[in-house]
Amino acid sequence: MKISMQLKYDTDIVAAAGQVAELERAGLDLVWVPEAYGYDAPSFMGFLAARTERIEIGSGILSVFSRTPALLAMTAAGVDALSGGRCHLGLGASGPQVVEGLHGVPYTAPVARTRETIEVMRALWRRDEPVRHQGRTVTLPLPEGQGTGLGKPMRLLTPPVRPSVPVWVAALGPKNVRMVAETADGWLPLFFVPEWCDRVWGPALKEGGAARAPELGPLQISAGGLLAIGPDAERARELARGQLALFVGGMGAPGHNYYYDLVSRYGYAREAETIQRLFRSGDKAGAAAAVPAALLEATTICGTESYVRDRLDAYREAGVTHLQVVPVPREGESEAAVVARLKDLVG
Template identity: 75%
Template sequence: MKISMQLRYDGDIVRAARDVTALERAGLDLIWVPEAYGFDAPSFMGAIAARTSRVEIGSGILSVYTRTPALLAMTAAGVDALSGGRAHLGLGASGPQVVEGMHGVPYRSPVARTRETIEVMRAFWRRGEPVAYDGSTVRLPLPAGASGATGLGTPMRLLTPPVRPEVPVWVAALGPRNVRMTAETADGWLPMFFVPEWCDRVWGEDLRAGGAARDPGRAPLMVSAGGVLALGADAARHRERARDRLALFIGGMGAPGHNFYYDLVCRYGFAREAAAIQSLFLRGERGAAAAAVPAALLEATTLCGPESYVKDRIAAYREAGVTHLEVAPVAGEWQTEADLVARVKELCG
């Protein structure tokens, strides 16, 4: 099992990008560079590529609505060239609040948009082939009259293809249709708040259906999942750090009726608690919303405790098919994040 980690962006992200070199020395395999509605991810991916030599670098995530499929293909190819073939492209649909509120793009057909984006990107990465595509959300070249188009467009190819035949594509997916599409089409899956013991009950049917339709020539689906990491006899207290984030996502990352994280927690069996968290959060009572996060959910989505406990949790993730244990290390008084990455890599064997 490999170790992955998201670049911290809740503080000095420039310093965090510089600190990746220490994490690389500690054995980190893959760094995810976030892009929500702050700095763009590709700029930091390029900076990290210039400072490192081994760690793989992924976008975690780029929205399929904020860039055209061609630009996503170009961006991934560029980072792959700069890094010597170490790029990963994490994609997601985001949500209507961000897509329509910040980018002014209609939030339509997110699963189809993601699938067609992947297909178009891979077509551009094939060396020497001009790309024509007629999908429900992507049409290349754009025909005359479509959205005011002139009809003068012609199929084109990438001038500078990637250094590899393809850049691995990961999809952040939680809903049944999106997970099924991911298992069929993507190279990797990014499920937030993943609980290995509940995976089969919540996603098993969709993962199996998607896997059955998967191209047999494509490698098995990779999975990056985990949570806050703290080691030691008193480390369980550090899982409290995850409480605010859970409340934020359950309560505020999406309007009522359009919140994928809320829906996931309900599917986990915490519908009453999710309703309370969302109600409190939307009333501005964020502290109360965080306090309402159930202890069982908090523990299930984190990796905090004595080494023997964390080792058992790692085994559960491995059994559930996780290929990349994604950690958010909380360093103790005499530890650094790099120390924790090195130790958990040893525990993974």
């Protein structure tokens, strides 16, 4: 099992490059560069490529509504060339508030758009013939009546370093997870609980896996949570309350919140309703306090070394290939030191 980590959204990206170099030396295998509605991820990914040597660099995540499939393919191929074949392309559908509010693009057919984006990107990376695609959300080239009628099938001008860049998709809903299991190289679930995976996502993963092309290989999974190692580490778990309250209570409009739906499927529907109601009323502290202790423990990895080892076994058993962590250092300790300690436990 490899170790991955996502950088903070509001970080000083120049200073963070030095931190990533330190994390690389500590043994971090894959760093995810976030993109929400601040800095774009690919610019920083290229900067990291120049400042590191071994660590793999992923986008976590680029919205399929903010860029065309061709631009996503070109961007991934470019970062892959700059990094010597270390790029991972993390994609997601985002949500209607950001897609329609910031990008001005209708939020329609997100699962179909993600699927067709992957199909077009892989066709472009192959470069074996000019790309044509007739889909529900993507048509290449545009037919007469939707444009000038002068478009022609094209292929990428420059070959990528690898035949294909690994494509990861952030997904929580059953339909989206089924599509990911069928078509993507990897899956990026948030608030993943290994013991509850089969109950919540088992049918979707099995159905998608049954239709998966053999050449894709097994589905990779990057999942984990806040990490603290030591006899007093359980206190660090409380740091995750605010994030859970934010995502369950404030991410997306009511009725369009994937995290609210997930927590409800975990068996905490009543608590999710309370968290959302308090958060949206402005009582963020009350929303955080309403997060159940059992849910907090299930979605974090905080405890003694023996406890953390047991959690690592549970993630392995659930098929997690990349343990994604948010390190919480002890006093006087760095995040890189926490990663190094975790590396020893992973073995």
